[in-house]
Amino acid sequence: MKVCVHCFNDLELKRFIISNSVEKGKCDSCSNSIVSELLNVEELLDFFAEFIEIFENDESGTPLINIIQNDWNIFSEEKVCQNILSDLLVSLNSSLFNANTKVCYVYDIEKSTLYWEMLKEDLKWKRRFLTDINGMIELGWDSFFGKQNTLSPSRPLYRARLHFNGEKKPFSNKDMGSPPKRKSSSGRANPQGIPFLYLSTDINTTLYETRAIYLDDVSIGEFRIKDNSKIIVVDFTEEESPFLHMGNLPEYAKSKLLKKYISLDLSKPIRRFDSELEYIPTQFICEFIRYITGADGILFDSSLHKGGKNIVLFEQDKVECISVAMHQVIKVEIEAKNISFKKKH
Structure with a gap:
C-alpha cells in the first residue's frame, strides 16, 4: 500500500514521507487527487511499532481508530486511518487486530491520568489543604x-x-x-x-x-x-x-x-x-x-x-x-x- 503526505496530519510523518519518497503519483489511500510524494506504508512500521505499544486490548474500551484520532490527530481522515492502521497492524503482527479493536492505554499511563479524576473528587469532597503532593511527584507530575x-x-x-x-x-x-x-x-x-x-x-x-x-x-x-x-x-x-x-x-x-x-x-x-x-x-x-x-x-x-x-x-x-x-x-x-x-x- 502506498501513502502520501495528504494521508496524515502529523508533521513528522509528513516530513519523513517527503524526505524518503522516490516516486510521485496519485495516492490510493486517501481521497486527495493531487500528485504528490508516495511511500510504501511499510516504511512507517518503525514509527508505529512503538506507538501502538501504549495501548492494550480492552473489551469495554474505545475503538483504536477513535482514540488515535481524538487524542493524537495523526491521520487526515477516519477512512484513511482505518485503511492504513489495519494494514500496519497486520504487518506488525499486533495483538490489536484492526483499527476497530477496543483498547485502553496501558496501565502505567491510565494510572497517571486517572489520578487527576481522583484528585478532583478528593479536593472537592474529602480534603483540601493536606493533599498528597508526594503522590503527584511520584507520578512525575512535576516533570x-x-x-x-x-x-x-x-x-x-x-x-x-x-x-x-x-x-x-x-x-x-x-x-x-x-x-x-x-x-x-x-x-x-x-x-x-x-x-x-x-x-x-x-x-x-x-x-x-x-x-x-x-x-x-x-x-x-x-x-x-x-x-x-x-x-x-x-x-x-x-x-x-x-x-x-x-x-x-x-x-x-x-x-x-x-x-x-x-x-x-x-x-x-x-x-x-x-x-x-x-x-x-x-x-x-x-x-x-x-x-x-x-x-x-x-x-x-x-x-x-x-x-x-x-x-x-x-x-x-x-x-x-x-x-x-x-x-x-x-x-x-x-x-x-x-x-x-x-x-x-
Missing part, C-alpha cells in the same frame, strides 16, 4: 509541567472590563490590572483573595471571556511584557508529534494526556447555577504549577471563543497596561442545539 515556554516580549496581550454604570470613559491603565486582594473573587485559576491576572492573546477572545452582550460598553487594555522581564508559562495548548518522543513515548503520553484533561477543566465555562466547588481542582493545579515548577503562569485554550487562547499570570509585576480603548458590542451570535428527549409512544 510533566516542567516543560515551559517563554512568551515573546513583542506579543500583545489583552484584558477586557465591562462598564456597568453607563460611564463612557475607559478605565485607567492602572484599573485594568488584577483586582485588589480584598475584592478578588474565585476564578477558574485563583481562589478568593489571591488575585491572578487573566489575559487573552487577541481582542475578540477577551470579549468572549467577559461574556459581553449586545450594546455592552467594554474597556479593553493592551498589555506588554516589561523591558528586561521574562514570562515563562506552562503551555496547555501545545501539540507535538508523538514520533518526536520515540524511546520515551509512554512518559510523553502521560504528560500529553494529563495536560489535555486539565486543559479541558481549565477551559470549561462555569454556568450560572454551577457551584464554585468546580473551581477548586484547577485552582489547586495552578498553585502546584506556581510553587513546584516556578512558572509565571499558564496558557490554555478558550472554550468561549474557538481558536482563542487565554493566559493566566500568577503575578502582574512583569507586565504593564500600555493603553486602554473603549469598545461597544454591536453584534452577538448565538447558536443552540436541541437537547430535549422525545417521549416514546
Whole structure:
C-alpha cells in the first residue's frame, strides 16, 4: 500500500514521507487527487511499532481508530486511518487486530491520568489543604509541567472590563490590572483573595471571556511584557508529534494526556447555577504549577471563543497596561442545539 503526505496530519510523518519518497503519483489511500510524494506504508512500521505499544486490548474500551484520532490527530481522515492502521497492524503482527479493536492505554499511563479524576473528587469532597503532593511527584507530575515556554516580549496581550454604570470613559491603565486582594473573587485559576491576572492573546477572545452582550460598553487594555522581564508559562495548548518522543513515548503520553484533561477543566465555562466547588481542582493545579515548577503562569485554550487562547499570570509585576480603548458590542451570535428527549409512544 502506498501513502502520501495528504494521508496524515502529523508533521513528522509528513516530513519523513517527503524526505524518503522516490516516486510521485496519485495516492490510493486517501481521497486527495493531487500528485504528490508516495511511500510504501511499510516504511512507517518503525514509527508505529512503538506507538501502538501504549495501548492494550480492552473489551469495554474505545475503538483504536477513535482514540488515535481524538487524542493524537495523526491521520487526515477516519477512512484513511482505518485503511492504513489495519494494514500496519497486520504487518506488525499486533495483538490489536484492526483499527476497530477496543483498547485502553496501558496501565502505567491510565494510572497517571486517572489520578487527576481522583484528585478532583478528593479536593472537592474529602480534603483540601493536606493533599498528597508526594503522590503527584511520584507520578512525575512535576516533570510533566516542567516543560515551559517563554512568551515573546513583542506579543500583545489583552484584558477586557465591562462598564456597568453607563460611564463612557475607559478605565485607567492602572484599573485594568488584577483586582485588589480584598475584592478578588474565585476564578477558574485563583481562589478568593489571591488575585491572578487573566489575559487573552487577541481582542475578540477577551470579549468572549467577559461574556459581553449586545450594546455592552467594554474597556479593553493592551498589555506588554516589561523591558528586561521574562514570562515563562506552562503551555496547555501545545501539540507535538508523538514520533518526536520515540524511546520515551509512554512518559510523553502521560504528560500529553494529563495536560489535555486539565486543559479541558481549565477551559470549561462555569454556568450560572454551577457551584464554585468546580473551581477548586484547577485552582489547586495552578498553585502546584506556581510553587513546584516556578512558572509565571499558564496558557490554555478558550472554550468561549474557538481558536482563542487565554493566559493566566500568577503575578502582574512583569507586565504593564500600555493603553486602554473603549469598545461597544454591536453584534452577538448565538447558536443552540436541541437537547430535549422525545417521549416514546
